[in-house]
Amino acid sequence: MTYVIAQPCVDVMDKACIEECPVDCIYEGERAMYIHPDECVDCGACAPVCPVEAIYYESETPEEWEDYARINVEFFEELGTPGGSRNVGPIGKDHPAVAVLEPQGQPG
Template sequence: MTFVIASPCVDIKDKACVEECPVDCIYEGERMLYIHPDECTDCGGCEPVCPVEAIYFEDDVPEEWQDYTIANADFCTDLGTPGGSAKIGNTGRDHPTVAALPPRAPTV
């Protein structure tokens, strides 16, 4: 099991979770962040610091966002296992599910 970042992160990317992650397993896409399921230790430190409540334990992802479990895994499969997001930085890409979404309207 692992944690998953879902829809509320799209076009927000607060990165408080990145700072909290002790194993550096949260990778940055162009529009959202992704948790690498092979590197996540399930510590849960990322979940409470997310200001938009986008992070869920894999079994608790709301039904309407189940595609994000696959999106996180697929995105990270393409990366391989680099052993930490600090080595990679912004990947400049997103999973096709995320890339196809219309831009989120900025909040005022």
């Protein structure tokens, strides 16, 4: 199990979660943030600082956003496990399911 960033993050991207994460496992896509499931240590430090409450423990993700566990995993299929977001910087793309969403939230 791991933490998951769900739809409320799309187009908000506050990035407080990145600053709080002690293992640097939160990556920046074009419109959303993603938690690398193999790098996350399940500490939960990111969840309380999210201003839109988009971060959930995988088994506690609300039903309407449960696909985001899969979306977070699939986002890293091409990228692999780079060992921290500071090693790669912003990715410049999103998972296809996020990329097709209508604009939402307030850009951060």
